[in-house]
Amino acid sequence: MTVLHWATISPFLLAILIPFLYKYARPIHTGWFVLVLPLVLFIYFISFLPITSDGGVIEYSAPWVPSLGINFTVYIDGLSLLFLLLITGIGSLVVLYSIYYLSKKTERLHNFYVYLLMFMGAMLGVVISDNLIVLYTFWELTSLASSLLISYWYHRKKSTYGALKSMLITVFGGFAMLGGFSLLYLMTGTFSIREIISQVELVTSSSLFIPAMILILLGAFTKSAQFPFHIWLPDAMEAPTPVSAYLHSATMVKAGIYLVARLTPVFGGAAEWFWILSGIGLLTLCWGSISAVRQKDLKAILAFSTISQLGLIMCLLGLGSASLYFGYGTESTVYTTATLAAVFHLINHATFKGSLFMTAGIIDHETGTRDIRKLGGLMTIMPITFTVSLIGTASMAGLPPFNGFLSKEMFFTGVLNATELSIFNMQTWGMLFPVLAWIASVFTFLYCLIMFFKTFTGKFKPENYDVHVHEAPIGMLVSPIILGSLVIIFGLFPNLLAYTLIEPAMAAILPTLLGGDDVFKVHIYHWHGFNPELFMTIGVIVFGTILFLLMKKWAQTTIYLRERDPLNRVYDGTLSGLATGGNKLTSFYMTGSIRHYLIYIFSFLVLFIGFMFVRLNAFAFGGETAPITFFETAIAIVMVIAAIVVALARTRLTAIIGLGAVGYSLATFFVFFRAPDLALTQMVIETVSTVLFLLCFYHLPMFKQKFENVKFKLGNLMVSLGVGILVTMLAISSHNSKLFDSLKDYFVAASYDEAGGKNMVNVILVDFRGFDTLFEILVLGIAAIGIYSMIKLRLAKEEQ
């Protein structure tokens, strides 16, 4: 365990202390204690920047389950460091924000910060782990922590609904991902991502390549809210706003992006990877941006916006993976623009989306509503919030000079480059990419306009609000201001990021493209000259503005009015269908009738053993048999008649006597087959048990006339005939297929010499196999005590 290991799990350790801090340091808001940790971690992780920007990596391993190849290996390269800085940096800001957002008097802060720290630690673990199983462990912890945070106000029905939904969907994906990891292990024999990448040809040549890829992508897509698994994210907006800002915009939803980027060296270069990623990404982008336009709730707009931006990043990662197809060379460098855009937009999105969520939270906190139909005219009342929102929204819409503009330009470059791809059938379908991307951008622009203008412009109507509306306290504004400043700084000086974060991250995503000591040379310009990207952006702005101005025309259409995502119906239907279906199935066969259960058991016996009989052709007839004597025939006939009498008896007495007759005939059989001990025992036992039957049944009521339908009786008959025939066949066949001699010769020889007894049966019972006898008498004893206690305890109860 090195310092890095401790740093990774430090949030968990602090989480243990939180309840005590909450209880014994009541006057201080618990968040202040929490704030220290992400700040320290952020500074600590920044110290790795010089190493990774020179292309170096840091790797330490601590054994966890070494026998299974599971080690807690921390591995920091450009990509991990980028995420580590995002998590701790935005984590600090969110904690600071939450100190002012959550009241220390009314909220259960200890719960909140324990969950938040748990989430932070899990997220750090996900991005720092090199071992797939460790990564999976932390991955599931993020799902768990996320659900706990969504249901933080657990008395609200919507919160628990959202938590359950996100849990079900992300855990479904998590399990699929575990399957994919196991397949990777099967192919390469290691859980270490480093080692898997070094033996990547084993993976690409394997027949398990596609299944592993699809399973892992299921995990990534559910976590990153890609179509059609995005439906959990809008419902996760029931969480407190700091949580939404942190988990559902900046960090957790990017875990899937991280996983995809991390495993690009393994799967990238394959057509399936390219198509699934870029296709689903593009679909999510369009779907999310179009759905966001229909939302009336600030956080819901932001949720769908997050979905669409994640789709954008995913699409870019897919397009960027095409460069791996070409390998190292000048040809591929054109396509790495997409990867560059993905990494850059990832950072940008975290900054502007974080600030937008925080301002939405401020508006909610200060006005009591998030509904854009009620809001309006807040510009002069909340000037700082207004400014920060303006910066964030403009960046999200892709306007210069903010960072969103730069990454959007690069996105257009990426999709335009994709049309020139000569692989993966792109000649046919490539044109779709820029067209769909452009349409999605128009809608992105549109919802940005709606969100901004509906909130801040127009007339202020005090009657819409239950509370006195005013600007938020400065503490709450610090975090969004910092993020907003970052948006501007990254927008004006994008190359600050280029050498420090983006180049090492790209080197981690596309390691095989670099020969020797090469590094990616990234330089981001504001002005590219008059190129197609610029015209596309101008088109987006023009069409977006036109659509917004015409809003009155289409605002009353049903499509716009309907807010819920139609895919929710599928989710709800599946869930309730599973419940009712399971219920129906169970109540269909679990009838509570022992007769039915017996029929299942016997039918299974007959069908299964019968099937095996036929399949293995196990029939064996016509072996050697002893001659049949007259007495045996006579006793057999008596026995059969007695058995039929038992089956057809109308009164109990007849049945008991019939059973007795069967028992005595059996004893006679024992006599004829020369088993005196058995005959004696059978005789006495039969007598005693008949006495018992008479004792018991004397008190029972008469047989009830049962009105069973003929079909049921016929079924019974079939089953019992089946069992009878089966057992008979089994007995005959096994008699005729004895493979080895019996042990009897040993007992005959040894019973007098070694055990000193002439009665072989008794010697076997008490000497050779006395152990069995010991437990048989134990069984008898238990039966006696059981009967005694059943009768006596029942009496005692009645007396009470």
Added chain:
Amino acid sequence: MRTNDVILKTATQLVTFIIIIFSIYVFLAGHHNPGGGFIGGLMTAAAFILLGLAFDIETVKKIIPIDLKIITAIGLLIAVLTGIGAFVFDANFLSHTFGYFQLPLLGKTELATALLFDIGVYLVVIGVTLTIIFTIGEDQ
């Protein structure tokens, strides 16, 4: 409504002894001839059931002064102890041995440790059978 069944009672008094003696014979002869603890125990129990039918359960309880459940327990204990006893002689659990001894009255007789185990079986069977029958019989 029980009538005065003198004949049954008198016959039972005679027959019971015969049955018990026969059952003990069957029990002791078990090592060499048909019989043994199980059958012996059942027969002894049958004798007491006959007594119970002819007289009543109270009479039988007077004859057997120990609780039937304790008899069962003693039987189990004897059976287990004969198994454990083998450990004293550094043998495996439930190892039996036998030997011939010159006894007064009986002359040269074979004595086997298996008989001790059989005593356990005998007592358990008596205890169990009578417990079941009498418990149910009392529950009128």
